[in-house]
Amino acid sequence: MPICDDEARKLDYLAGALGDAEREAFAAHLAVCPACREEVAALRAVMTGLGGLPRSAPPAALVAATKARLRRRAAPAPRGAWLGPVLAAAVMIALGFLLLGGAGEDLSPLAGRLAAALTPPDLPGEQAATAALSAEALLAGLAMVLAFLFLLRLLDDLGFLVLRRRLRR
């Protein structure tokens, strides 16, 4: 390829990336080729101009906020942090089973007492039983939802979810 058409070589010459022999050969070409000489000089001027472009800095408050955010993210979870959610989830699941215990037969004792406390005393027997069943289902559902939320929290703590990262943003 003629030297005049060798873009990579001109660029390497400008970037100082040519070896000694190649650089000398290219300089010798420039000495006899006014077109290349003029082009290389103009490109060098553009490069000099680019190097002198103003460089704005990010706002200091933004940098500080970013550092703080990364520190929070990088901080390891406290030792044993998983224990609380695990125990809470276990309690909730146990409560759910307790309330559901005997479903299809009689009310579990706890749900029965709660339902009795929540339902008016003068309801006929059939309606009272329906109300008690509804109360039992409601409490069991609530316990299950809470258990599920604790489980999510636990998975997030252990790094299986990106939930907290999204929430932090």
Next chain:
Amino acid sequence: MANRMDTDRIVEDHKDLVWHLIHRTVPDRETHEDLFQEVFLNVLEGLPRFRGRSRLSTWIWSVALHTCLRHVNRGRRRPFRSLDEWMEDAGGEPAGGEATDPAAGEARAHLEAALARLPLKQRLPILLCHVEGLSQREVAAALALPLGTVKTNVYRGLRRLRAELGVKADAYL
């Protein structure tokens, strides 16, 4: 996982590099601060996978570039574009928009505007090589392009700048 000192240093050492990239590739200025934080969160997340095959700054620049690309794609209703397609885009108005010191000269303002009009495939390697000071090999690694392609894009971009500006040899000296 990086400790507190590491994360502070990562931000401190690369804040300008990331900020400049965002300013020169994403026109929507209101998103720049969010993107800045997003880049460093992505850096922290990807750090365990960084194998040290390139300089850390080159890798961070690459993470920043892809974060910007995802942002550009998020804001689009048209189909997803790859990095290659994005880089084929024609340039736009200067995204940086910093007030230029009048004393710095009209020539620099013209250069800034001409740079912003370059297609990304020429603008990005030029920014990295000649504004941020990375080597051509590092730019090739950051953009995942062959070295020869980077050289061609840089050279053609410089020539285009020269043609747009009518640069004489002593214009910026």
